[in-house]
Amino acid sequence: MAKILVTGAAGFIGSHTVDCLLGEGHAVVGVDNFRTGRRENLASALRSAAFALHELDVAEPGALAKLIAAEKPAAIIHLAALVSVQESIANPALNFSLNIAASQLVAEAARLHGVGRVVFASSAAIYGDAAERPIRESAEKLPVSPYGAAKLASEALLLGHGAAYGFTVRCQRYFNVFGPRQDPSSPYSGVISIFARSYREGKSVVIFGDGRQTRDFIAVRDVARANVLAATRPGVTSGVANICTGRATSLLDLAALFASHPPGSPPPTHRPARTGDIVHSLGDPTAATAALGFTAQVTVAEGLHELINGPAIPALS
Ligand code: UD1
Numbered sequence: 038m039a040k041i042l043v044t045g046a047a048g049f050i051g052s053h054t055v056d057c058l059l060g061e062g063h064a065v066v067g068v069d070n071f072r073t074g075r076r077e078n079l080a081s082a083l084r085s086a087a088f089a090l091h092e093l094d095v096a097e098p099g100a101l102a103k104l105i106a107a108e109k110p111a112a113i114i115h116l117a118a119l120v121s122v123q124e125s126i127a128n129p130a131l132n133f134s135l136n137i138a139a140s141q142l143v144a145e146a147a148r149l150h151g152v153g154r155v156v157f158a159s160s161a162a163i164y165g166d167a168a169e170r171p172i173r174e175s176a177e178k179l180p181v182s183p184y185g186a187a188k189l190a191s192e193a194l195l196l197g198h199g200a201a202y203g204f205t206v207r208c209q210r211y212f213n214v215f216g217p218r219q220d221p222s223s224p225y226s227g228v229i230s231i232f233a234r235s236y237r238e239g240k241s242v243v244i245f246g247d248g249r250q251t252r253d254f255i256a257v258r259d260v261a262r263a264n265v266l267a268a269t270r271p272g273v274t275s276g277v278a279n280i281c282t283g284r285a286t287s288l289l290d291l292a293a294l295f296a297s298h299p300p301g302s303p304p305p306t307h308r309p310a311r312t313g314d315i316v317h318s319l320g321d322p323t324a325a326t327a328a329l330g331f332t333a334q335v336t337v338a339e340g341l342h343e344l345i346n347g348p349a350i351p352a353l354s
Contacts, residue, residue, distance in 0.1 A: 040064040041268050042110035042152075044095050044143070045117035046082075047074030049219045050158065050211070053261035054114055055082045061265060063087070066108050068101065070094040073120065078218050096139040102146040112154035112268040115143045122162060123225045125184035136187030137194070144198035154205040155195055156267040159277070161212045161253075161318060163189040171253075171321040174210070174277050181313075196275060205275050207267040207329070209260075212281035212320045216257030217344055229254065229291065233344050236295050241303040246310030248289035253281040253320045256335035256343075266329040273329060281320030282333040294341050 041058055045051040046067030051074065058065045059082055067079065067090045082088045093100045095117045105113070118136050119125055125132035140157070147155050161172070162185035169176045180186045192208040199206035213227065221230035235242045263280045267273060292305045325331040335343075 038062050038064065039111040039269055040066065040108065041112050041114060042066040042068065042105065042108060043114045043116060044068045044101070045074060045115075045158070046090065047071060047076060047078050048116060048120070049078070049216075050214060050257060050260055050264070051116045052078035052082070052218060053216070053257045054116065054264045055079065055088065057258075057261040057265045058268075059085050059087055061269070063269065065089070066091065066104070066110060068093055068095065068104065068117065070117070073220070095142060096134045098142060101142055102149060105146045105150045105152065109150065110152060112156065113143060113147060113152055114156040114264050114268050115140065116158045118158060119184070121223065121225060122182045122184045123223070125182055125187070129183040132183045132187050136184065137190050140191035140194050144195050147204050148198060148202040152204060154207070154268055154273070155199065156207045156209060156264055157191060157195050159192050159208040159210045160185065160188045161210055161279070161281070161320060163192070163210065166315050170317055171283060171319045172279065173321045174279060174324050192277060196277075199275050205273060207273065207275065208277040209263060209267060210277060210279045210320070211260060212253040212255055212279065212318065214257050214260050215254050215344070216340060219257070228252075228288070229341070229344070232291060232295055236298070236302050236345065239302065241306045242292055242295065244288050244292060244305045244307050245314060246288075246307075248292065248305070248307070249287050250314065251285035251287045251317045251319065253284065253318060254286050254337050254340070255280065255282050255333055256340035258340075259333040259335050263325060263329060263331045266331050270329060276324075276328055278325040278328050279320040279322060280325055280331070281322050283320060283322040284337075285317065285319045286337045291337070294338055298342070298345050
């Protein structure tokens with residue numbers, strides 16, 4: 038059992054990562070400033086004696102370092118971030134503070150207080166509109182948003198510090214993550230969270246374009262497991278890896294999966310494709326298997342079933 042510090046603990050991916058760590062018997066120190074994180078995401082974790090929650094802003098110089106000095110975690114899983122690509126375009130200075138400067142503070146705190154490992158929430162956004170399919174980690178990185186640029190810069194910052202000061206850094210390049218606790222409130226929220234809400238409200242889902250565009254959708258439960266492996270698996274060395282399934286699902290497939298759940302839903306409505314929308318995004322998952330022993334296990338059909346019906350009901354086969 039190890040003590041792991043998770044930043045962004047009350048967020049979508051953070052809260053699932055906390056639950057997974059606790060489930061495996063680790064002690065967890067959670068950190069969140071509740072800018073976008075929600076306390077109710079941690080309802081189950083807060084009942085555990087192995088979980089401590091601290092309200093602080095990782096971008097505030099000194100705040101995280103002080104906590105790390107006191108707690109001495111074996112690893113940091115750094116998930117706190119400005120998570121919206123659209124918000125990074127609207128507010129690039131905030132993106133710089135939360136998605137780059139905060140990473141430097143994490144690196145510095147790890148160096149000063151002897152933290153052995155840092156796991157970083159990177160993104161497929163670093164690849165921009167990569168032509169390669171599936172995308173391997175070596176693909177050209179030409180981010181097309183301040184968000185993607187910041188994630189790429191943070192990878193470099195953390196890896197450079199890890200190499201110079203002797204701690205392990207794992208950069209996790211998440212593809213399209215979906216699952217319970219994802220916020221559907223913006224038109225630019227993840228499409229599955231938006232479809233789930235429309236489905237619950239009995240409304241028609243809106244498909245932008247012909248619906249043949251594809252994404253590599255990965256269940257948050259799998260992403261949490263990948264984070265736990267990166268933070269705790271013995272013998273892991275520094276590096277980057279796509280966190281994806283290697284399977285492409287189209288928007289038409291998604292709409293059909295939702296419609297197959299009783300009592301059914303109205304047929305999808307089509308609207309013109311969004312400007313800047315990429316057609317296909319698919320990751321190559323082999324590096325994560327080699328480095329972390331991670332392979333995604335939840336299919337999109339199973340993940341949607343859990344999202345709609347809750348995890349207590351057995352997944353569709
Ligand atoms: C992701 C980002 C987005 C960013 C883009 C850059 C998330 C949630 N989204 O988008 O902010 O600009 O990378 O490449 O991280 N769609 C519908 N109906 C809806 C909502 C979406 O048809 O109601 C479509 C979109 O047009 C898109 C697909 O679903 O073709 C997936 O959308 P989304 O979940 O936003 O993911 P990305 O397009 O990968």
